[in-house]
Amino acid sequence: MSQIPENRATGQLQIGDQWNAINIIAQSQTHPLKAVCELTENAIDAGGRRVEIVRRRNKQGTFLEVIDDGRGLKRDSTGRPDFANITTHICDSMKRRLKADEKRGVHGEYGIGLLSFWSLGDELRMTTSGQDSGWTMVLRRNDPEYRVMRAGRLHDQGTAIVVGPLLEATRHIITGEKLQRYLAAELRDRIRQTGVEIHISDRVARKNYVVEPREFGGEPLALPKEVDTPFGPIEVEIYLNGHTGGGSELTLCKDGTRVLANLRELVQFDVAPWNDRRLEGAIDYRALNLAPGTRNGVVPDERLSALEEGLSTIDSLLREAISRHEEATAEQASRKLIRQVHKAFLTALQELPPSEYLYFDVPRVQVKEEEPELVGAERLSMSSVARRGGKAPTDGRPRLFPKKAGPLAEISLSPADMRKAPGKPCRIKAIGLDVDGTPVTEPVEVLWKKLGGVAKLSGKNTAELNLNSESEGIVKLRVTMTQKSREVTREIQVRFVEGAGRKVPRTLPSYR
Numbered sequence: 286m287s288q289i290p291e292n293r294a295t296g297q298l299q300i301g302d303q304w305n306a307i308n309i310i311a312q313s314q315t316h317p318l319k320a321v322c323e324l325t326e327n328a329i330d331a332g333g334r335r336v337e338i339v340r341r342r343n344k345q346g347t348f349l350e351v352i353d354d355g356r357g358l359k360r361d362s363t364g365r366p367d368f369a370n371i372t373t374h375i376c377d378s379m380k381r382r383l384k385a386d387e388k389r390g391v392h393g394e395y396g397i398g399l400l401s402f403w404s405l406g407d408e409l410r411m412t413t414s415g416q417d418s419g420w421t422m423v424l425r426r427n428d429p430e431y432r433v434m435r436a437g438r439l440h441d442q443g444t445a446i447v448v449g450p451l452l453e454a455t456r457h458i459i460t461g462e463k464l465q466r467y468l469a470a471e472l473r474d475r476i477r478q479t480g481v482e483i484h485i486s487d488r489v490a491r492k493n494y495v496v497e498p499r500e501f502g503g504e505p506l507a508l509p510k511e512v513d514t515p516f517g518p519i520e521v522e523i524y525l526n527g528h529t530g531g532g533s534e535l536t537l538c539k540d541g542t543r544v545l546a547n548l549r550e551l552v553q554f555d556v557a558p559w560n561d562r563r564l565e566g567a568i569d570y571r572a573l574n575l576a577p578g579t580r581n582g583v584v585p586d587e588r589l590s591a592l593e594e595g596l597s598t599i600d601s602l603l604r605e606a607i608s609r610h611e612e613a614t615a616e617q618a619s620r621k622l623i624r625q626v627h628k629a630f631l632t633a634l635q636e637l638p639p640s641e642y643l644y645f646d647v648p649r650v651q652v653k654e655e656e657p658e659l660v661g662a663e664r665l666s667m668s669s670v671a672r673r674g675g676k677a678p679t680d681g682r683p684r685l686f687p688k689k690a691g692p693l694a695e696i697s698l699s700p701a702d703m704r705k706a707p708g709k710p711c712r713i714k715a716i717g718l719d720v721d722g723t724p725v726t727e728p729v730e731v732l733w734k735k736l737g738g739v740a741k742l743s744g745k746n747t748a749e750l751n752l753n754s755e756s757e758g759i760v761k762l763r764v765t766m767t768q769k770s771r772e773v774t775r776e777i778q779v780r781f782v783e784g785a786g787r788k789v790p791r792t793l794p795s796y797r
Contacts, residue, residue, distance in 0.1 A: 304429050307375060311400040317455045318467045320401035324351045324446055325468065326542065327398050329481050331355030331444065336481060340461055341488045346450025349405065349459060357413040357442045364416025371399065372422070372431050399424065405459070406451040412436050413444045461487025465494040470534075473498045474541030474569060501565050502526055506606040508599055514591040516572035521599065523566040525610050535559070537583070538569040544583060551583065553593050558603045568596070690726045691719035693768035696775040703777060704785040711752040711779055717766050729768045736761040736776065754781040 300306050321338070328336045333353030341348050358366040402409040403426050412421040419436035451459060464485055476483065476498045483496035503524035511518040523535065537545040545551070548568055549560040558564075570592050576582035583589055697716045705711040717725040733745045738760030743751045754760060760779045765772060 307400070307429070308427075310375070311403040315404055317404050317458050318463065319471075320404045321349065321351070321459065321464060322468060322471050323398045323401045324448075325472065325483065326475070328353035328355055328444065329472075329475060329479055331357065333443075334481055336483045338464060338483065338485045339488065340459065340464075340486070340490075347456045347459075347489065348447055348449030349451060350445065350447050352443070352445045354443045357444050358411075360415060366413045366415050366420050366422075368411075368420070368422040368431070368433050372424075375400070402426075402448045404452075405455055406448040408449065410447045411444065412446075414442065461485045461490055461492055461494050465496055468496045469499040470536070470546075471543045472496070472541070473543070474538060474567070476541075478541050501567075503563070503565050504610060506603065506610065508602055508606060512595040512598060514570075514572070514595040516588050516591050517570075519592060519595045520567075520569040522569075523564060523603070525607060526563045526565055535564040536567050537573075538567050539573045539575060540571045541569065543567075544573065544575060551589075554596075558600065558607055559596070561607065563607075568592075570595075690723045691721065692727070693717045693725050693729060693766060693771045693773055694720040696764060696766055696773055698764070698775065698777060703779045705752075705754075705779070705781055706783060706785045707754055707756055707781045709753075709785075711781075713750045713752060713762075713777075713779070715748050715750075715764050715766065717768065717773070725768065727768055729766045732765045732767075734763045734765070736763055738779075740779070740781075752779060757781050757783065 325336055325338070328351060331353060333355035335354050337350070337352040339350040339352070341350070358368070359370070361367040361369070399409065399411075402424070407426050409424045410421055411424075412419055414420075421434050421436040423432045423434070450456075468483060472483070475481070476496065485494040485496065487494070501522070501524045503526035506523050506525055508521055508523055510522075511520055513519075534546055535548045536543050537548050537551070549555045554560065570588075572588045573592065574584040574586055574588055576584060695718050697718050699714045699716070703711065703713065715731060717729045719725055731746060731748050733742060733750045735742060738754070738758050739756060740752050740754040740760040750762075750764075752760065752762075758781055760781070761776065762779065763774060763776045765774045767773075
């Protein structure tokens with residue numbers, strides 16, 4: 286065991302085995318979709334305006350390509366892409382040395398993004414242009430060496446990365462559909478901020494996708510858009526969904542890129558109101574320090590404390606916003622329920638006789654003794670108008686209570702089902718209605734006329750007509766009502782068929 290020299294009280298940490306350290310770093314990214322997101326973000330950091338992600342398959346296996354039109358790789362003194370810089374400066378990205386204004390919108394800072402391909406496939410090929418031609422660098426999984434070779438003439442800028450063959454455990458995860466859903470959530474605000482276009486071509490499934498920023502559902506809550514902290518503002522965008530299912534997520538982001546799928550993954554936010562499963566949206570804090578290996582976690586430091594303190598200032602506002610939303614939703618639901626109950630009872634009153642509603646405390650229309658048929662006539666008018674699509678009252682609903690009738694406008698007939706067995710009498714009643722569907726009270730003259738068929742008629746000049754036929758067939762009738770100078774006619778058909786008139790059990794009408 287080595288001893289610290291007596292004249293030396295301090296020392297410095299060092300890497301004992303560099304290759305072993307690189308192994309550990311490369312294997313720290315275990316999420317294949319996140320690894321593809323890392324390569325996509327590198328393309329965005331390079332100024333790419335369009336990123337193409339291609340999934341293809343050949344005899345060697347399944348491959349993934351990420352192609353962008355960005356600035357490409359920085360060139361060395363010979364005009365060739367400086368592959369040596371990115372392969373010998375792991376954990377020392379040049380992006381860390383950018384000025385504050387240059388660094389805005391640039392995410393890479395650890396210099397380990399390329400190593401994430403270990404979670405995808407066996408080999409990575411990066412091709413970009415140099416001063417004289419294109420060049421390709423090859424990295425292999427579990428191999429400390431890299432190789433550079435000429436690739437022919439390419440466009441002036443842009444980079445193409447090919448990873449494959451994909452690992453057996455990865456190739457079923459990396460599909461066009463899953464990539465579209467993941468990147469739409471992971472890079473939601475980065476896509477909006479940069480305007481980059483991300484297209485996915487899944488040639489294995491023969492489908493194409495466009496990555497559109499994910500839109501949140503629910504109702505937006507009235508909260509401050511920004512909350513100030515010593516390290517910069519916290520951007521707040523929160524919605525409230527009407528359900529508590531697993532689809533709602535209040536994500537934590539850093540400069541437009543998702544860091545945590547749910548804010549409640551942090552213990553300090555797994556409390557009310559932040560752990561309400563109806564909340565959906567994004568909390569974006571550019572000052573956060575991320576876990577270097579996975580880029581899917583937050584370093585517990587003073588910046589995380591600033592996030593906690595900043596959000597605590599709107600804690601009460603969030604509770605009030607949720608409470609107001611719940612009250613409004615409950616009131617809306619109550620109104621809807623009342624309308625549905627009213628509609629159900631109104632439909633039942635229209636379609637069933639009063640004797641079947643003795644168990645309901647439903648108000649009935651009261652009339653004078655000298656007008657005993659008004660209640661039945663009014664109920665009949667409501668039912669017949671509704672059934673044959675006639676004119677409704679001016680307020681759009683049938684009248685449950687009597688009103689002063691106007692002049693004759695139309696004729697209502699009863700019964701609705703005009704079918705009888707041969708030899709059975711059919712009694713048809715005609716009622717005159719005004720434009721609102723109210724039975725007229727002024728005297729009217731009635732005339733029935735047979736237009737076709739074989740039947741005997743009695744009561745041709747009364748409101749009720751008796752019709753009888755000894756054989757099967759259709760009898761066509763016309764009824765004419767006259768009130769002073771007004772005349773209204775209506776034609777009907779009565780069918781005499783065997784088996785008609787059999788009693789069918791009556792029940793409450795089904796919901797329509």
